[in-house]
Amino acid sequence: MSRTPLFAGNWKMHKNVKETLEFLDDFLPLAKDISSEIAIFPPFTSLYAAAEKIKGSGIKLGAQNMHWEDRGAFTGEISPPMLKEIPCDYVIIGHSERRQYFAETDDTVNKKVKSAIKHGITPVICVGESLEQREKGMTLSVVLAQVEKALSGVQIGCGNDLIFAYEPIWAIGTGKVALPSDAQEVIGAIREKLCKLYGNVAQDIRILYGGSVKPDNIKDLMAQPDIDGALVGGASLDAKAFYQIATYNRG
Ligand SMILES: O=C[C@H](O)COP(=O)(O)O
Numbered sequence: 720m721s722r723t724p725l726f727a728g729n730w731k732m733h734k735n736v737k738e739t740l741e742f743l744d745d746f747l748p749l750a751k752d753i754s755s756e757i758a759i760f761p762p763f764t765s766l767y768a769a770a771e772k773i774k775g776s777g778i779k780l781g782a783q784n785m786h787w788e789d790r791g792a793f794t795g796e797i798s799p800p801m802l803k804e805i806p807c808d809y810v811i812i813g814h815s816e817r818r819q820y821f822a823e824t825d826d827t828v829n830k831k832v833k834s835a836i837k838h839g840i841t842p843v844i845c846v847g848e849s850l851e852q853r854e855k856g857m858t859l860s861v862v863l864a865q866v867e868k869a870l871s872g873v874q875i876g877c878g879n880d881l882i883f884a885y886e887p888i889w890a891i892g893t894g895k896v897a898l899p900s901d902a903q904e905v906i907g908a909i910r911e912k913l914c915k916l917y918g919n920v921a922q923d924i925r926i927l928y929g930g931s932v933k934p935d936n937i938k939d940l941m942a943q944p945d946i947d948g949a950l951v952g953g954a955s956l957d958a959k960a961f962y963q964i965a966t967y968n969r970g
Pocket residue numbers: 729814886890891892893894929930931932950951952953954
């Protein structure tokens with residue numbers, strides 16, 4: 720089993736082209752010093768500029784969403800071949816903000832996961848419970864149902880074909896990070912489910928934690944056996960903070 724830690728910066732609807740290039744001017748010199756894998760997820764309009772700028776740096780690039788079809792009359796949507804052309808390595812699928820505000824369902828998540836894998840783009844599949852669901856003791860049943868539905872009919876060749884991100888909705892952008900032991904409980908249960916679906920190869924699937932990750936809480940999260948990195952929102956907008964998160968193990 721060897722899972723390279725991944726620190727993924729989801730910029731959400733932040734940073735135009737100019738701001739993206741400014742961030743990279745600050746971050747690229749720092750990134751030379753990072754041994755973990757780094758991926759950034761700028762808005763669609765900044766992807767191409769980011770791709771050109773990070774060439775040869777080892778930093779990976781991802782989109783925050785995509786349609787599952789290759790082309791068609793889907794006004795406002797972006798297809799997998801368009802992302803490949805950039806080129807994007809990753810795509811976030813099923814982020815809770817898309818589930819909550821843009822009618823993303825388990826069914827569309829499943830279609831997008833299948834399409835991403837078919838096109839050689841690694842999906843970062845987001846799952847997580849609301850505060851109400853957690854308080855009712857439904858966390859594991861909600862999250863594991865999301866995992867199962869996302870993967871319905873999905874075949875994988877190896878553990879690198881997909882990534883999961885467990886993001887409790889109540890921890891996103893709130894400053895309330897999950898207790899590392901609580902995050903481990905859910906992420907451990909996700910891995911067990913993946914083992915049931917895919918056997919030993921599931922030991923190679925990376926599962927990230929997301930939700931108010933900051934330089935001062937990442938170390939305790941990364942000490943958990945099944946947490947393989949983080950999907951970072953707000954703190955990934957700042958080059959220094961994102962660098963500090965990715966180098967949490969330097970003491
Ligand atoms: O995709 C990232 C998550 O939604 C976490 O966002 P946050 O770090 O701002 O809480």
